[in-house]
Amino acid sequence: MKNSLGGVDTVLLLGGRSEIGLAVVARLVRGGARRVVLALRDAANAVPPDLPAEVHLLEFDAARPETHPEVIEAAAGLVGDLDVVIGAFGVLGRQDGYDADPAAAAADVMVNFAGHVSTGLSAARRLREQGHGTLVVLSSVAGVRVRRANFVYGSAKAGLDGFAQGLRDSLHGTGVRVLLVRPGFVRGRMTAGMSPAPLSSTPGQVADAVVAALRSGHDSTVWVPRLLGPAFTVLSLLPRAAWRRLPR
Numbered sequence: 001m002k003n004s005l006g007g008v009d010t011v012l013l014l015g016g017r018s019e020i021g022l023a024v025v026a027r028l029v030r031g032g033a034r035r036v037v038l039a040l041r042d043a044a045n046a047v048p049p050d051l052p053a054e055v056h057l058l059e060f061d062a063a064r065p066e067t068h069p070e071v072i073e074a075a076a077g078l079v080g081d082l083d084v085v086i087g088a089f090g091v092l093g094r095q096d097g098y099d100a101d102p103a104a105a106a107a108d109v110m111v112n113f114a115g116h117v118s119t120g121l122s123a124a125r126r127l128r129e130q131g132h133g134t135l136v137v138l139s140s141v142a143g144v145r146v147r148r149a150n151f152v153y154g155s156a157k158a159g160l161d162g163f164a165q166g167l168r169d170s171l172h173g174t175g176v177r178v179l180l181v182r183p184g185f186v187r188g189r190m191t192a193g194m195s196p197a198p199l200s201s202t203p204g205q206v207a208d209a210v211v212a213a214l215r216s217g218h219d220s221t222v223w224v225p226r227l228l229g230p231a232f233t234v235l236s237l238l239p240r241a242a243w244r245r246l247p248r
Contacts (some may be wrong), residue, residue, distance in 0.1 A: 007032040010079040010212065012072075014060060015089030016040030020138060022049060024086055029053045031211070035079035039071055041102035051248045055077070058208060063090045065118035072105050072122045083198045084214065085123040086136040087116050092190050098152045105152045105233035117163055120177040125165060134177040138162040141184045141223070147246060149235050168219055179213055181206065183224040199225055 008028050012020045016038030029051050031127050039060035042047055051084065056078045071244045091108040093134055098105035120135060127133035140149060143157025155187055168178035176205050183185035183206045201224050209224045221231040235243075 005029055006085065008083045009033055010035045010037075010081060010083045011076045012039065012079075012082050012085045012123075013035045014071075014087050014123075016043075016046070016057065018058070018088035019089030019190070019203040020183070020186065020206045020210075021086050024088075024136070024210050025049075025204045026051065027207050027211045028084065028214075030211045033083075037075040037078055037144050039075065045183055058234070060121075062115035062119070063107070065114060068115075068126075069122045072119070072126050076186045077127060081130045082123070082126060082133050084134050084136060085127070086138070087119055087123075088136075089115065090138070095148075095150050095152060109152065109156045112153065113159040113163075116160050120167055121165065124171060124176065124178075128171065128174050132173045133175075134179055134214060135167070136181060136214075136237045138181050138183070139164060141182050141228055141232060144182065145243070147218060149247075157205050172219075179210070179219070180221045181210055181213075181224065182221065182228065184228050196230065199231065201225055 004209050008031065011025055011028050011033050013025055013036070015021050017040050027037065034053050036051065037056045037058055038048065039058045041059070041061055043057040043059040046057050048057055058071060058074055058078070061067065063089050081217040093104065093108050111140040116137065120137065123135050127135065139161045142154040145157055146154035153186050164178055164180045168180070171178060183201060185191065185200040186198055186203060186206060187196055201213065204222045209222050213222045
């Protein structure tokens with residue numbers, strides 16, 4: 001549960017190797033969080049990060065939705081009430097690869113969308129029972145208006161974005177928050193070797209925005225950087241023919 005000052009005490013990171021997720025966790029620990037669960041694949045052989053907190057590693061596979069309720073309950077069994085649950089797992093594939101291998105496209109959509117649906121509903125049930133807590137959903141501007149350059153990835157993020165908004169509405173009045181995060185291009189391991197898009201950011205900058213929003217105490221949608229919000233308001237008005245001509 002939250003500490004005596006009302007701050008975050010316990011954190012569950014689904015996708016325990018995520019650069020953004022770990023950056024958020026590190027900042028929450030600096031802010032007073034004492035107990036952390038990192039859920040990730042091959043947890044038995046993983047090395048926990050050096051954090052001044054109690055850290056637990058838990059086996060988690062985003063592609064196995066039948067195990068997700070057990071993961072949430074196991075995390076709660078380790079640290080008690082979950083103050084913040086962060087969904088930070090995903091796969092960034094190439095559109096040309098998906099064009100050549102539809103089965104791979106379907107598998108990645110399973111992780112990027114269906115995996116978040118399963119974990120999100122499981123986490124929401126736990127947080128509702130507690131009567132408090134925040135689910136942080138890492139979406140992307142790629143899902144706000146899907147581009148032909150990465151439409152498989154973007155369509156999964158579009159589904160996730162809609163799911164998070166609907167889940168937020170369904171939890172209104174329960175004491176549970178849903179924080180929807182829409183980063184642009186993030187320069188990190190996942191995008192290594194790619195040319196950064198305009199208004200790109202770092203995992204640390206995304207984490208700073210997430211932690212600031214958590215402290216606000218309100219449901220919100222976080223654009224990183226903030227300028228992407230008004231930028232996509234304008235881009236959403238582009239006719240389809242003009243949108244289609246944007247650089248790949």
